[in-house]
Each structure stands twice: as structure tokens, then as C-alpha cells.
Amino acid sequence: MEIIMSVAIGFLFMAAVYLMLSKSLIRIIIGTGLLSHGAHLLLLTMGGLGGNSPPVVSHGVSVSDYADPLPQALILTAIVISFAVTSFFLVLAYRSYQELGTDNMNLLRGTEDYE
């Protein structure tokens, strides 16, 4: 199972890098979304996939056969943060498109004085 997960994570990272290297702003935003999905899945996998074991230690459950609940708490936090950042990025992209009239990263280079 861990192997499949690592392949999935690697694929997500690969797709994210490909999208982020393109010129269109909206593709870049989708790329950042995929990148954070990859990172979240990595966090889940690295905590160890517990299968059916319970995440709570009670009577009769030893430490060796319970699922670690911490990575899920971490992922929840990370997902909320990346959700907020992505929505901010989308608003920023829309506003920039209105103001600057382009979503092509090649045309967003330089400053007024130093082209």
C-alpha cells in the first residue's frame, strides 16, 4: 500500500511541477493545489498506514497495533491552510487579470524602471 501511495505522491508532484512551469496563471494555481495535495498525502503515508486498527489506545490494544492519529490532525490543519491560500491566490489572480490585462507570466516580468 505504501508503494502505491509513494507512486501517487510522486505523480502529483510531477504534475504540479509541470503545471507550475507553464505560463498561464490559472495552470500555475492548479499546480500549487496539486503540490499541496502531494505534500498532504506524503504526510499521511509517512505517519504509517494503519489499516483497520483503531486510533485510540484502550484496554486490550497495545501500542504496536493502533493507528497513529497525529498525521490526520496535521493534515487537517495543512488542508485548511492550503485551502485559504489557494482561494486568496484565485482572488489575486482575478484581480491582477483585471488590472494588468494579462495572465501570461512572461508579460509580468520586470519593473517600471528596470525592464
Place this chain on the structure above:
Amino acid sequence: MSNLLLFPIIIPLFFAAILMMFPKNIKLQRLLAVVGAGAALLSALVLLAKVNTDGVQAVTLGSWPAPFGISMVSDPLSALLVVTASLLVLFVIFYSIPTIGVKREQSFYYPSVLFLMVGVNGAFTTGDIFNLFVFVEVLLMASYTLIVHGGEKPQLRESIKYLLVNIISSSLFVAAVAFLYSVTGTLNMADLAVKIPQIEETGILTVIAVMFLVVFGFKAAIFPLYFWLPGSYYAPPIPILALFGALLTKVGVYAIMRTYTLFFTMNVGFTHELLGIIAILTIFAGCVGALAYFDVKKIIIYNIIIAVGVILFGVAQLNQPGIDGSIMYLIHDMLIKAALFFLIGIVAVLFGTTDLRKMGGLIKTYPALGWVYLLTAFGLAGIPPLSGFPGKLLIIQGGFEGPQFWGSIVILATSLIVLLSSVRIFIYAFWGKPVETVPLKKSTFNQMFIPTVILVAMTVVYGVGAELFMPLISGAGEVLLNPSIYIDAVLKE
């Protein structure tokens, strides 16, 4: 167990939340922002006094036993940085009142500044690596708002790049945390410091240490990850730039300092040598930029990068003078960068441009401004007895005691370049043929100039009275060099 160390984080959060309710009432916004930042500064000072007398303070939220809950830890280093950061936020608010403009003030400017303060103080105080990620995100979110605040075209264009760089570094942060958790099974910094020396396979830990260096390096703007900084910091107005230049990169520097002294010490020969080499390259990269531009903002922005290199070189030495020196220089740099940005802000307002070639002769009309600027420039370069000197002296001494003595020579030589770059502003803007200046009301000028002068006076006191601050600094250095003090304070409540 003392909740005191949470106050510098909770007070600004509380005030920021209140300020969001009535954005249009400027007078109340200004008043409450000053009161909030002032109260946070006061609590930070009380905290520093307590840490100084009673040793490292730690609290684990929710009263869980230490490695399980989220620990907040205040050792002398973090208390000192919290005090400095709170002080600077207060000064930036004072300086913002005449400069930032009514329109921005009415659009949640002060709440954003206070939220930034929450993130910065939280990142300096936390004792948990994932919680560090959360606080960094809090301060980044506030900084996204501030960098695009006002919505001018250059701001929008640069914000996109700033946002993208930080999203990538945040994702890498989560990935690095994941690797660290799978290897050690804990994220509490004190617990990590106990567990990491027990792990025999240092190879994988070295990889993780370098990953964290990349993550924090994006934030601290080290070579070669500094590329985003000059463009992004150039876009926002001066008060925001001062806030960013003084605080944001320093969070990254602090994080490197903390992780590279507390637990990533299993392979010092590789990781710390790498850090030292990168620090020197960072200094070179900053010097090239500082000399290349004829734009006051750009020159000082590149000086941020140089200072990051100097501080990290001291950390990389991992000996007592090196660490003491970096702590001293870190605080000096936070103060002096804010003062410099304030000063060039006034200069830029007077000339209506930031291009040095269109300036000249300001010493005739504003002599006080000229002399204060010259004093600050000398402080930046580290001319004794001003504030840059004691820190740099200790860092250089640390370098000569370690294997990277050539780094110390580079730092000595580049001090001259720092001096040249900052004095060049003095020569172009204050000497030469007087250029017509934008008329500025005396009261507005004073509103900008008085906080600046007080801040410069503080840097002078910090430099001349370095001996007074030395017990605090070496106390902070002692905790960094002896992780057992930190570990005991957190784990043996």
C-alpha cells in the same frame, strides 16, 4: 508553567479582531493599533524579565504532558526577539500614521499589521515544529494582504510571485515535516533533541536537515533562494517594506538558528559547513546587488540579504563567540533595517522618486536628516562604537576560532562594500547640487522624523551600551549551545 509567554501572541490577535469591526473609523483604528502593539511590547518586556531571572519558560497547551501537547517555549533568544519584534511593530505603526494614506488605513491596514505580529511572535515562541509551520502561515497570510494592500499594478504583479514562492516553500515544509515525523516519531523540538542523537542512521537525518535548510532558506532569503526578495519587497510602500525587511526574513533566520543548534547537530561536519559556505555566497550575492543599483530602496533591500549571510555565518561556526555574535547582530539588524527604511522613506517622499541620480543637496535644507542618516549608515557598516560593531566582531572571532577562517576575512572585506553602498546614498542624496524637493508640511515631516530618530537613538544605545546587553545575549547563546537547558525546561515540568 506560566501563561505569560502567550500574551505577546494573544494581545495583538485580540486587538486585530476588534479592529476588523470598524474599518472606517481611522482615529480609533490608530489608537487601538498603538495600544495593542504597546500592550504586547509591555507583556514581552515582562516576559523577558521573567526569563532572565527564572530561566527558560515553557507551557504545553491543554495541560497535556510535554511531548504530546503543543509546547510553547520562551528561552532568552526567543524572548529577546519577541521584544525586538514588538518594539518594531509599534514604531512601524507610528511611522505609518503620516505615510500610509487614509485609503489604506480604512482598508484593514492596522489589523493586518497586528496579525503579522501574531505570526512573528508565535513563530519565535513555539516549541513544536508543526506549530512553527502554522505560525509561519499566519504571518505569511498577513504578509500577502500587506504586500498587495492598495492594489497598485506593480504590487499585484509582484504579489503573484511572492505568493507562488511561499506556497512552494510551504508545501516543501509540510513534506520535510512528514519525513522528520516518520524518522523520529515526534515533532516537539525538545523531544526531537532527545530522540535524534539516539538514531544511528545519520544519513537520512542529514537529508532532512538540508530539506529544512531549503524551506527556511526561502523565507530567510539565502543564496540561491533569495531571487524573489528584491522584486517582491520593492513593490509595497515604505512602512510595509520596513516591517517586512525587519521581521520576515528574520523568522527564517531564527528557524535555521533554532533547528541547527537544537537538534540538527548529528553531522556538523557536513550541514554546518554547508551553511557557512551558503552564508558567504549570500553575502557576495547581496553585495553585487547593493552596488549595482541606483535606487535607494533596492540598495537597502540587498543589504537585508548581506545581513542574513553574516548572521548565518556566525550560526554555522557553532562556538560561543559565533553564536553570541549572531544573536547580537540579529537584533541590531532588525533595529537598523527598520531605521534605514524609515530614513530612505523620508528621502523618497522629499524627492518624489527613489532614483539616486535624480537626487541631491538635501543637506542644505534638511541637515538633521542628513546627519541621522550618516550615523545609521555607519551603524549598518559596523563602525565602532555603533551597534553593528560588537556583533560583527564576535562573529568574526567565532570564524577565526573555527575551520572557516576565510569566511571571517570575507565578512571583514564586505563590510567596506556595505559602507560604500550606504554612504553612496548619502553622497548622492545629501551632497551635490540641490534638486527641487516636494514641499512637505513641517508637522508631517516631524511625524515621520521623530519615530525614526528615536529608533536610531536606540540602535546607538544598543551599540555603545553593548556591555549592558551582553549578559542577556550570552545567556541566550548559552541555551543555544547547551540544548539540555532547553530540553529540561520543556520535558521536566
